[in-house]
Amino acid sequence: xxxxxxxxxxxxxxxxxxxxxxxxxxxxxxxxxxxxxxxxxxxxxxxxxxxxxxxxxxxxxxxxxxxxxxxxxxxxxxxxxxxxxxxxxxxxxxxxxxxxxxxxxxxxxxxxxxxxxxxxxxxxxxxxxxxxxxxxxxxxxxxxxxxxxxxxxxxxxxxxxxxxxxxxxxxxxxxxxxxxxxxxxxxxxxxxxxxxxxxxxxxxxxxxxxxxxxxxxxxxxxxxxxxxxxxxxxxxxxxxxxxxxxxxxxxxxxxxxxxxxxxxxxxxxxxxxxxxxxxxxx
Amino acid sequence: xxxxxxxxxxxxxxxxxxxxxxxxxxxxxxxxxxxxxxxxxxxxxxxxxxxxxxxxxxxxxxxxxxxxxxxxxxxxxxxxxxxxxxxxxxxxxxxxxxxxxxxxxxxxxxxxxxxxxxxxxxxxxxxxxxxxxxxxxxxxxxxxxxxxxxxxxxxxxxxxxxxxxxxxxxxxxxxxxxxxxxxxxxxxxxxxxxxxxxxxxxxxxxxxxxxxxxxxxxxxxxxxxxxxxxxxxxxxxxxxxxxxxxxxxxxxxxxxxxxxxxxxxxxxxxxxxxxxxxxxxxxxxxxxxxxxxx
Amino acid sequence: xxxxxxxxxxxxxxxxxxxxxxxxxxxxxxxxxxxxxxxxxxxxxxxxxxxxxxxxxxxxxxxxxxxxxxxxxxxxxxxxxxxxxxxxxxxxxxxxxxxxxxxxxxxxxxxxxxxxxxxxxxxxxxxxxxxxxxxxxxxxxxxxxxxxxxxxxxxxxxxxxxxxxxxxxxxxxxxxxxxxxxxxxxxxxxxxxxxxxxxxxxxxxxxxxxxxxxxxxxxxxxxxxxxxxxxxxxxxxxxxxxxxxxxxxxxxxxxxxxxxxxxxxxxxxxxxxxxxxxxxxxxxxxxxxxxxxxxxxxxxxxxxxxxxxxxxxxxxxxxxxxxxxxxxxxxxxxxxxxxxxxxxxxxxxxxxxxxxxxxxxxxxxx
Numbered sequence: 001x002x003x004x005x006x007x008x009x010x011x012x013x014x015x016x017x018x019x020x021x022x023x024x025x026x027x028x029x030x031x032x033x034x035x036x037x038x039x040x041x042x043x044x045x046x047x048x049x050x051x052x053x054x055x056x057x058x059x060x061x062x063x064x065x066x067x068x069x070x071x072x073x074x075x076x077x078x079x080x081x082x083x084x085x086x087x088x089x090x091x092x093x094x095x096x097x098x099x100x101x102x103x104x105x106x107x108x109x110x111x112x113x114x115x116x117x118x119x120x121x122x123x124x125x126x127x128x129x130x131x132x133x134x135x136x137x138x139x140x141x142x143x144x145x146x147x148x149x150x151x152x153x154x155x156x157x158x159x160x161x162x163x164x165x166x167x168x169x170x171x172x173x174x175x176x177x178x179x180x181x182x183x184x185x186x187x188x189x190x191x192x193x194x195x196x197x198x199x200x201x202x203x204x205x206x207x208x209x210x211x212x213x214x215x216x217x218x219x220x221x222x223x224x225x226x227x228x229x230x231x232x233x234x235x236x237x238x239x240x241x242x243x244x245x246x247x248x249x250x251x252x253x254x255x256x257x258x259x260x261x262x263x264x265x266x267x268x269x270x271x272x273x274x275x276x277x278x279x280x281x282x
Numbered sequence: 283x284x285x286x287x288x289x290x291x292x293x294x295x296x297x298x299x300x301x302x303x304x305x306x307x308x309x310x311x312x313x314x315x316x317x318x319x320x321x322x323x324x325x326x327x328x329x330x331x332x333x334x335x336x337x338x339x340x341x342x343x344x345x346x347x348x349x350x351x352x353x354x355x356x357x358x359x360x361x362x363x364x365x366x367x368x369x370x371x372x373x374x375x376x377x378x379x380x381x382x383x384x385x386x387x388x389x390x391x392x393x394x395x396x397x398x399x400x401x402x403x404x405x406x407x408x409x410x411x412x413x414x415x416x417x418x419x420x421x422x423x424x425x426x427x428x429x430x431x432x433x434x435x436x437x438x439x440x441x442x443x444x445x446x447x448x449x450x451x452x453x454x455x456x457x458x459x460x461x462x463x464x465x466x467x468x469x470x471x472x473x474x475x476x477x478x479x480x481x482x483x484x485x486x487x488x489x490x491x492x493x494x495x496x497x498x499x500x501x502x503x504x505x506x507x508x509x510x511x512x513x514x515x516x517x518x519x520x521x522x523x524x525x526x527x528x529x530x531x532x533x534x535x536x537x538x539x540x541x542x543x544x545x546x547x548x549x550x551x552x553x554x555x556x557x558x559x560x561x562x563x564x565x566x567x568x569x570x571x572x573x574x575x576x
Numbered sequence: 577x578x579x580x581x582x583x584x585x586x587x588x589x590x591x592x593x594x595x596x597x598x599x600x601x602x603x604x605x606x607x608x609x610x611x612x613x614x615x616x617x618x619x620x621x622x623x624x625x626x627x628x629x630x631x632x633x634x635x636x637x638x639x640x641x642x643x644x645x646x647x648x649x650x651x652x653x654x655x656x657x658x659x660x661x662x663x664x665x666x667x668x669x670x671x672x673x674x675x676x677x678x679x680x681x682x683x684x685x686x687x688x689x690x691x692x693x694x695x696x697x698x699x700x701x702x703x704x705x706x707x708x709x710x711x712x713x714x715x716x717x718x719x720x721x722x723x724x725x726x727x728x729x730x731x732x733x734x735x736x737x738x739x740x741x742x743x744x745x746x747x748x749x750x751x752x753x754x755x756x757x758x759x760x761x762x763x764x765x766x767x768x769x770x771x772x773x774x775x776x777x778x779x780x781x782x783x784x785x786x787x788x789x790x791x792x793x794x795x796x797x798x799x800x801x802x803x804x805x806x807x808x809x810x811x812x813x814x815x816x817x818x819x820x821x822x823x824x825x826x827x828x829x830x831x832x833x834x835x836x837x838x839x840x841x842x843x844x845x846x847x848x849x850x851x852x853x854x855x856x857x858x859x860x861x862x863x864x865x866x867x868x869x870x871x872x873x874x875x876x877x878x879x880x881x882x883x884x885x886x887x888x889x890x891x892x893x894x895x896x897x898x899x900x901x902x903x904x905x906x907x908x909x910x911x912x913x914x915x916x917x918x919x920x921x922x923x924x925x926x927x928x929x930x931x932x933x934x935x936x937x938x939x940x941x942x
Contacts, residue, residue, distance in 0.1 A: 173662030181676035
């Protein structure tokens with residue numbers, strides 16, 4: 001629309017700049033804090049400009065960590081988080097895409113009940129069935145293991161729905177042409193459907209990676225050996241102990257380390273991220 | 283339910299394809315949920331040796347328990363607070379981004395990343411901002427004569443977790459509002475402009491009503507988020523205190539079950555939470571059905 | 577190369593909806609058959625049953641001498657061209673053409689040779705490394721044809737392959753399909769709802785309505801001797817005029833007007849009369865004719881269509897644009913050119929068949 005209202009334009013940018021400040025400032029402050037030594041907080045107010053302890057703080061956390069505080073070296077925890085996030089994302093995508101394939105491209109007696117069973121997982125977030133789920137995992141001997149961290153959370157109704165929705169939009173003739181071309185179900189799945197789903201898989205991977213990385217309650221429950229700790233639960237343990245000591249520099253360095261990987265993923269893959277987010281909720 | 287008009291003929295293959303998902307669902311979702319429902323009707327003796335079937339006694343006791351009622355109230359205040367604060371700010375940013383053409387992408391990038399920050403990390407960021415001894419906000423507030431202390435003042439603690447939870451959810455709401463705004467046809471705004479409506483009037487009388495499906499959808503999603511995905515925020519900051527003021531339902535069910543080891547009452551709490559999720563999910567999917575008919 | 581025999585085939589969907597009934601059709605080796613009819617007439621269902629994409633509820637389909645009811649589409653030795661082309665979007669043109677051959681374990685060298693040959697025939701050689709997305713509608717259509725050709729199947733099945741193209745391209749691709757089919761001599765079944773496409777392509781066309789065959793015949797036969805009022809109104813543009821009339825001995829009454837039939841009356845009593853627009857002309861002053869009230873005209877260039885009423889019935893006539901029109905015109909009919917249909921069943925009444933209906937199709941002079 002041809003419209004030029006200088007005041008409105010000014011207001012628009014003002015709102016956006018305030019918004020960006022609101023979003024960025026806590027992280028800026030955390031980063032600043034993470035570059036100072038512990039004594040810099042004694043004055044009673046956080047510094048607003050970077051200090052000189054950047055490498056000392058981050059080096060200490062990454063390499064040594066606060067084992068007494070239940071926070072082993074961050075490198076280990078970051079590795080665990082990365083492994084868990086990737087396994088959760090890959091697992092969710094793998095089992096969802098084959099479920100959706102079965103539901104869309106086959107007709108069989110238990111199709112509709114199976115769909116509803118998958119749908120039900122939406123209504124049972126881990127937070128509401130913690131205790132019995134914990135017991136099942138314990139009975140199966142999966143405490144303190146990667147399989148225990150990953151398998152119980154990789155059923156995914158949202159991913160299944162997304163793929164089902166996408167498969168329904170793939171033209172009917174694609175499968176018919178493939179059949180005339182002599183492709184059986186698994187060949188069609190591998191040669192045609194998987195390559196066509198590439199963008200959806202990538203978008204979903206980002207969403208599920210972030211979901212996996214940010215798991216908190218579940219790893220906290222089922223890991224008691226520091227060897228399996230993930231970074232998101234690690235920072236909380238760190239904070240619990242160091243808060244009393246006013247070691248905010250280390251806590252904030254931990255927060256930055258825990259938050260950075262998924263944030264980088266979003267910033268560098270913004271387009272796929274937005275697609276994944278908007279489409280999984282449809 | 284829909285399939286393709288032609289399907290592959292195979293008796294066993296679809297079951298193999300569904301097996302991993304269904305087995306995990308049955309073992310880790312359905313079975314524990316059934317256990318929770320069953321346990322919610324039982325009461326264990328103090329040594330955990332014997333359980334008696336007590337019908338709805340766990341539920342009635344729960345609803346008479348002032349702590350539980352307090353948790354319900356805290357959850358309500360928290361959910362509404364998070365939803366209103368986060369959606370209000372997001373709508374403002376979305377409208378603004380929708381107005382600027384060239385720099386829109388730049389601002390978007392700077393606004394969307396908090397989505398990726400773990401709830402526990404978001405909680406700690408604001409815990410630090412509001413820290414009574416070193417935080418910057420209490421420092422600023424004290425110059426207005428307000429002594430902020432979320433370790434002592436129940437209101438302060440609630441405000442803290444609301445802000446942390448809303449901050450993290452801004453990106454999500456923002457993206458959906460932007461998508462919603464972009465689907466409002468430009469021609470409608472132009473028609474309103476020709477009818478003599480100024481920019482603010484145009485927004486409130488034309489654009490905002492057309493956004494109502496998005497707004498409603500986001501309201502449901504935000505309530506769900508505030509009720510179930512904020513465990514990390516509470517656990518990393520207030521741990522339900524001071525004096526239970528931030529003990530929201532998901533936190534209480536964890537605390538009672540794992541720390542207090544009250545199986546029956548904890549299971550009853552789980553079942554109530556499940557019912558809440560069921561209602562929210564049904565509302566959300568009813569909304570999707572309506573949207574399809576547009 | 578193979579003949580195709582469709583023997584008493586019917587289709588009932590789960591839920592009991594009947595789509596196709598009792599289709600009997602024998603297709604000779606190398607023949608070009610067009611299935612034509614309005615949407616929902618069962619033509620696509622029939623084609624898809626022959627392809628093996630729909631199960632056959634009743635009867636048998638034979639390709640060559642083999643009953644294929646239970647045979648997978650890939651093993652029926654057919655190739656199909658789809659309406660939306662169904663090209664695999666992530667594969668290059670080359671891979672689209674080669675996919676079916678690879679699945680059959682054809683040696684690489686032979687795949688290369690066959691793809692090259694098909695590409696040359698269709699003039700798509702320079703696009704072999706492109707993805708379908710980078711092609712125009714006409715080029716995609718050619719790739720879809722190519723995918724069928726490389727397989728050297730016993731039969732081509734076309735499911736409305738031209739309906740996604742614009743009008744001009746449709747005409748030229750129509751010619752191309754005919755030329756290719758003549759050259760390869762492959763048995764072809766072609767589904768369309770466009771009667772002009774059906775007329776121009778078919779050796780024989782099969783007119784379907786409500787899941788049943790109305791008529792099977794060469795294009796000229798169907799045009800000049802339609803077997804029913806449905807065929808009469810469906811084939812030909814403008815559609816054949818159909819009016820109510822009454823036979824009194826050798827006289828035909830249409831509304832208040834009477835004309836002599838000179839011995840062409842097949843029966844007596846009420847009948848439906850059919851007459852093509854081009855078989856009507858403006859009457860001279862002195863001849864027996866029908867009073868015609870002109871409503872509007874359409875100019876087609878070579879012809880002028882005049883629309884109006886005789887009594888209370890709509891009539892369209894095609895006349896030369898050079899003839900002057902007047903409000904009190906009358907329309908003359910040659911009794912030899914009338915078609916008579918039963919007023920109850922709509923079937924053609926036995927009697928005169930125009931000589932043109934028996935004309936042999938014009939074969940190309942090679």
